[in-house]
Amino acid sequence: MLENNESQFLKALQHDLHKPKFEALLSEIAVIKNEAIYAANNLEEWMEPEYVEKTLSTALDECYVLKEPLGVVLVIGHWSFPLQLCLIPFIGAVSAGNCVVVRPSETASNTAELLQNLLPKYLDNECYHVIYGGHKDAQNDLSDLLQHKFDHVFYTGDATTGKLVMQAATKFLTPVTLVLAGKNPCYIDRNCDIYMAARRIAWARFVNAGQNLLAPDYVLCHADVHDKLLKELYTCVTEFYGEAPEKSPDFGRLVSIEHYQKLKELLGCGKLFIGGKSDEGIKYIAPTILLDVKENDPIMEKDIFGPVLPIIKVCALEEAINIIRKREKPLAVYVYSSNFKVISEVMSRTSSGCFCSNDSGMQNMFLTLPFGGVGGSGMGCCHGKYGFDTFSHRRACILRNIGIECVTYLRYPPYVDKNLSLILWASSLSRRSSGWCQIS
Amino acid sequence: MSSTKEVAARLREAFNSGKTRTAEFRLKQLKAMLNLMKENEGALLEALKKDLRKPNFESIISEVLFTKNEIVCAINNLTEWMKPEYVEKTLVTKLDTCFIKKEPFGVALIIGPWNYPIQLVLTPFIGAVAAGNCAILKPSEVSPNSSQLLSELLPKYLDKDCFAVVCGGVKETTELLEEKFDYIFFTGGTHVGKIIMTAAAKHLTPVSLELGGKNPCYVDKSCDINNTAHRIAWARFLNMGQTCIAPDYVLCTKAVREELVPALINCLEEFYGKNPQESEDLGRIINEKHFNRLKALLSSGKVAVGGQTDEKDKYIAPTVLVDVKETDPVMQEEIFGPILPIVDVENIDEAIAFMNRHEKPLALYVYSADNKVVKDVLERTSSGGFCSNDCIMQMTLFSLPFGGVGDSGMGMYHGRFSFDTFSHKRACMLRSAGMEKISALRYPPYGSHNLSIIEWTTEIKEKGSVCCIM
Numbered sequence: 001m002l003e004n005n006e007s008q009f010l011k012a013l014q015h016d017l018h019k020p021k022f023e024a025l026l027s028e029i030a031v032i033k034n035e036a037i038y039a040a041n042n043l044e045e046w047m048e049p050e051y052v053e054k055t056l057s058t059a060l061d062e063c064y065v066l067k068e069p070l071g072v073v074l075v076i077g078h079w080s081f082p083l084q085l086c087l088i089p090f091i092g093a094v095s096a097g098n099c100v101v102v103r104p105s106e107t108a109s110n111t112a113e114l115l116q117n118l119l120p121k122y123l124d125n126e127c128y129h130v131i132y133g134g135h136k137d138a139q140n141d142l143s144d145l146l147q148h149k150f151d152h153v154f155y156t157g158d159a160t161t162g163k164l165v166m167q168a169a170t171k172f173l174t175p176v177t178l179v180l181a182g183k184n185p186c187y188i189d190r191n192c193d194i195y196m197a198a199r200r201i202a203w204a205r206f207v208n209a210g211q212n213l214l215a216p217d218y219v220l221c222h223a224d225v226h227d228k229l230l231k232e233l234y235t236c237v238t239e240f241y242g243e244a245p246e247k248s249p250d251f252g253r254l255v256s257i258e259h260y261q262k263l264k265e266l267l268g269c270g271k272l273f274i275g276g277k278s279d280e281g282i283k284y285i286a287p288t289i290l291l292d293v294k295e296n297d298p299i300m301e302k303d304i305f306g307p308v309l310p311i312i313k314v315c316a317l318e319e320a321i322n323i324i325r326k327r328e329k330p331l332a333v334y335v336y337s338s339n340f341k342v343i344s345e346v347m348s349r350t351s352s353g354c355f356c357s358n359d360s361g362m363q364n365m366f367l368t369l370p371f372g373g374v375g376g377s378g379m380g381c382c383h384g385k386y387g388f389d390t391f392s393h394r395r396a397c398i399l400r401n402i403g404i405e406c407v408t409y410l411r412y413p414p415y416v417d418k419n420l421s422l423i424l425w426a427s428s429l430s431r432r433s434s435g436w437c438q439i440s
Numbered sequence: 441m442s443s444t445k446e447v448a449a450r451l452r453e454a455f456n457s458g459k460t461r462t463a464e465f466r467l468k469q470l471k472a473m474l475n476l477m478k479e480n481e482g483a484l485l486e487a488l489k490k491d492l493r494k495p496n497f498e499s500i501i502s503e504v505l506f507t508k509n510e511i512v513c514a515i516n517n518l519t520e521w522m523k524p525e526y527v528e529k530t531l532v533t534k535l536d537t538c539f540i541k542k543e544p545f546g547v548a549l550i551i552g553p554w555n556y557p558i559q560l561v562l563t564p565f566i567g568a569v570a571a572g573n574c575a576i577l578k579p580s581e582v583s584p585n586s587s588q589l590l591s592e593l594l595p596k597y598l599d600k601d602c603f604a605v606v607c608g609g610v611k612e613t614t615e616l617l618e619e620k621f622d623y624i625f626f627t628g629g630t631h632v633g634k635i636i637m638t639a640a641a642k643h644l645t646p647v648s649l650e651l652g653g654k655n656p657c658y659v660d661k662s663c664d665i666n667n668t669a670h671r672i673a674w675a676r677f678l679n680m681g682q683t684c685i686a687p688d689y690v691l692c693t694k695a696v697r698e699e700l701v702p703a704l705i706n707c708l709e710e711f712y713g714k715n716p717q718e719s720e721d722l723g724r725i726i727n728e729k730h731f732n733r734l735k736a737l738l739s740s741g742k743v744a745v746g747g748q749t750d751e752k753d754k755y756i757a758p759t760v761l762v763d764v765k766e767t768d769p770v771m772q773e774e775i776f777g778p779i780l781p782i783v784d785v786e787n788i789d790e791a792i793a794f795m796n797r798h799e800k801p802l803a804l805y806v807y808s809a810d811n812k813v814v815k816d817v818l819e820r821t822s823s824g825g826f827c828s829n830d831c832i833m834q835m836t837l838f839s840l841p842f843g844g845v846g847d848s849g850m851g852m853y854h855g856r857f858s859f860d861t862f863s864h865k866r867a868c869m870l871r872s873a874g875m876e877k878i879s880a881l882r883y884p885p886y887g888s889h890n891l892s893i894i895e896w897t898t899e900i901k902e903k904g905s906v907c908c909i910m
Contacts, residue, residue, distance in 0.1 A: 020886055021886075022886035022890075022891050025891065025895070026898070033900075037900045038900050040902065041900070041902060052837070053839040054839070058833070061833075063839070065841060066826075068822055068845075070845070070846075151846065162644060163644060167638060167641040170637040170641060173633060173634060173637065173649065173846070173849070173850065175851075178644065180644070192873075193873045195876075199876075199883060200879065203882065240884040241884060242885075250885055250886045251884070343870060347541070347868065348461070351543050351864065351866065352866065354866060354869075356868070356869045356870075358870070358872065359869070359871040359879075362869065362871070364867075366530065366533065366538065366869075368527035368528045369540065369867035369869070370540065370865055370867050374543075374545070374864040375545075375622065376644060379644070380646075381865070393845040395823065395824070395845070396825040396826065396837075396840035397840075398826070398828070399827075399828045400827065400829040400830045401829060402663045402829040403667070405667050405670070408667075411501070411674060412674050412710075412711060413495075413497075413711040413721035413722075414711065414713075415495055415496075415497035415498075419497075420501070423505075427509065
């Protein structure tokens, strides 16, 4: 589906987000294709029952974990990466054997419509369905949808809606996976390759016009390298997008007027260093960097999700860690440093969905690492085998023999001390040899 | 007496101090737990006797031994479990370090039930401790002696800043649920499970719910009827039927029933003698409310054996009911008592259809010497766990995950799975600062040349090697 209709998808993404072809091909199309091929390559292995370690009493039995599909699951996508964020969980759900209802975000309407047209042409219509209601009231639509019973709900988006999704899921005791946007901090240490750091941070912040769950949301920069960082950021933003970024084909646009307006309000915080230009007609906000931002400025209240990068100067690592710890656990924490002790310190004293040092936004591209949040940034994860596992039930199975009654009788009433001693003795034996045991 | 707010705040402060991070601290707590179990066995047995008239034999095996084994399992394996998991790397990440780090969530709330009031609250607690969390235990008010004992003993053995026991009923639980926890583990009924999940949603708190269900038990003609009767009777009447994974009802053909019922009757006499009320080996119903609830179910179908009740003694005789219909009261709720209804079916297909008409249970059982029959039922149904030719055993092997699905719950635990339940798996990537020329390929201005290189190195080939973008 992706290969045959690549140009149509690229066009839709252009319309929705002004997504440059380069970004769309790599961050949407290629990533989904990789996920699908990876799943196809490994499916047989993932589906196999896992045989487990046995004990004295189960030595003659067959003991294993069977992977079963949950049933009918719901995947709710997000507009920032409208294909990837609904198709990657979709692939996990399909590979685990479920039937799937996909609800792409109506905010990225062109992509959603295209998906709704194309999916039924390639996949079994009885098992998979795309729900797209057009540009109606999103929240009500979602509430209506959640009145139905699903066996798992996978939601990517914001925390407020995430809570509503989990609340609604309670009705049917439906397990949920929530991948939620947060404020991803980025600490820049005084021992750091500033040239490299500036480029990687700028890339990660401004890709997709900043509308990226994993983008560094704010920078905590050590005072010693603050000015150097600014110089490098200035250079690389100009290198990337030229003197007039609105003319660059490589810079995206904001998805909606509403989103544009929310971001425009934040531009007044701190002091403008680069960018600041905006144009409502084309939903454009220039790649912007703000300095002297204070912790309680409006821009520090919730996730920015746009091409605006506030920089807060800190005097020491300790100060940075304290700022990070005061807030909800984000989807990602970033550190740029050539000192392993610093990296280790930040990693061990903070928590987040994921962590990356000396780069940003890359850690979710690997299918062997789980992608998900914790605390305020969500629960559960996906990508690669984790997607398969998320949408599977692991059923513990013991297949015993009905003919052999030699040991089982020990547990029956009437209870006698002799039998109890034997059971305890057998239990302690197992414990010493294999580390654990069970009742016989 | 601290309020729940104060307790929660104290634990959060302790967690933030980083106290629980080290393996040394966790091992110390786990070893202290083990001492608690060893040094207070007598008191524990007595409390269980007072709450459920639980025979010592059952208390020792299903409460004390079980819990001790979980603790030892955690102690023996903690260092292994805590290690970061290094993952398969790709072409471009060869110089990087990629791994999954296990982190505690923070402050956990563990709510226990009354039927195995020690084991079912301590087993998840062990997982929470091993994973480095602080935790509040809320044992059930319905088993007051056991809960009171836990609230006295725990502070004597464990770090008081990190772990606390809060006793009480609905009021105290509601207060607790207003606080923000980083994980909630609940064992109990479906109705309260939904209340817990609703409260958790307010703070985006992940939950494990170990709920109940009607665990079906299909008995095939090929099985050894005598052994089958023994195993089913043992599992059904253990703890006076108050076990979440006990077989709730039996499905079999009339022909099998005609052999099974006499076998069950013989077996009950073997187990409990001619007058089970006098047997020391039978527990009692937990309270009047449940006694009355169960008494009402006795009118379904026809009593084949048992049926006697004694309100003052909270005693209901081990009972087998036959000629039970799907619409009877005894088939409408989880029994959780010493009553075993037998429903007639024509064949295995009818049995499977019957099971699938109901919500997914915590456990599903099949008795058959024919492997094809076992596999058939296994493949065409779903449940938390499964066991053929026995009951309850799937819960006792720690290398198997224990948990429900659908209405019987979400999440799983025991052994390593407990540790994993209370851990956040944080994906970590430590990149090298070098290789900037390769990183630069992804930066704007975008060129089709760069795009081709990235695409080429990125593409996963079917059944080929895994590559990725830098």
